[in-house]
Amino acid sequence: MAWCLRPRWWLSLLLGLILAWGLSHSRGLANSHQDQQITLPPLQTHPVPPTLQAWSKPLPTSPGPGTPTPDYFDQVKQTEVGYLIWSQFPIQVYIQPPDSPTAQAWIAAAQQAVQEWQAYLPLKLSSYPTTADITIQANRPSHRSGERVRSAETFYELYIDPQDHLAHRCQVIVRPTQAPKYVLAALRHELGHALGIWGHSPLNSDALYFAQVADPPPISARDIQTLIRIYQQPTRLGWSIPVSSRKIIEKTHQ
Template structure:
């Protein structure tokens, strides 16, 4: 009986020691856990007005490590790429969160067209994926780039006449997210093209959303100014322009002074 009590006491003492060790280890493990993926968390965004000035100098961000193997051909159209009021449109966060409007499931002609549209957009994203860490999100509020299945609205020219209908449009706004100013893009891509044209147009509009805010003068390039019904692939000239773009200075993505982080607009 006395021996049994001794064994029970010993087991209880071991258990208490193990619990004490666990209580010490768990907080350390929790503290050292990697930060949450920015595409999965709710991020506070504040729209910057067209008159907002950022109190920081333009600087050059380091090139992404994955671009080390990009060939440097010297053939580019960087002179056609326009900077924004905050400098060149360089992404300095990763991953980039992308929302794609989902297609309806079914077998009607309209549903099949929607599914074809989604396949074209997914293919275009896959073509850009080697150069950017892109992650799909189901909530457009969390997206850096949102892609919608609709034609751009009709616009009137200076004479008040309606411009010709367009198949796609990329619009840009600037936000303060945390302690940085970042761009945010919306792509409207209609269903009026064939599959090859859809892929090419999606690639082109994504190029704008990655900072190529301008057009090439060569019809072989994805960023050529005119729409094509052919399946236009990314060229070395497109990628060389992208590489040179990301070596340009910008205010985007750099930490703002603490006194500016929460300043109301």
């Protein structure tokens, strides 16, 4: 389960929310040299993005015993900051050009996967890796002993943005050395994680099914219904950190 999902910073958070300066324009929450406790924003609900609100699929009039549930929201995990919800749109996506003979095909697949999800959440291709919310990279996913070889994985990390909001960014890594239809399926699947579906579907007709299948499905109604339910949930992401914690940050960095 969850073989392609990984919070990169979880150990740091468990050790007590260590605050540090990260990239040049953001304040990271991991790899600290100076231990400072900060208080996270309370869990609150953002408005559901209009693109998701506008989507509607008629439910079956009389669901029988074999009818699949309309979503698999119960399989989606909350993180320590609540659900992984974006609230600043468009979400900036950077596709890192791979250095391989199949680069063009891989880039085209990545662009198509972005385009497919664009129908449901506002995404924008960006040329700036340092400010992107989601970075898509062609690479071999990390392999830990005792695990099967993975074709893709998605990380997220937390930081505090210049407006003092708790924010996250995601990195999607997809192995380029697969047949094109599997590259596209993996990109579609991983982008689903990056957009907030932090879990897997038990049905192989959903893009977020937990395993690779011979004939990968497109984004399904159940995938979108799950995404809608996620965006109705509270999160600490996208909200201001308390003023008392800002003082710690200012004090740390004078």
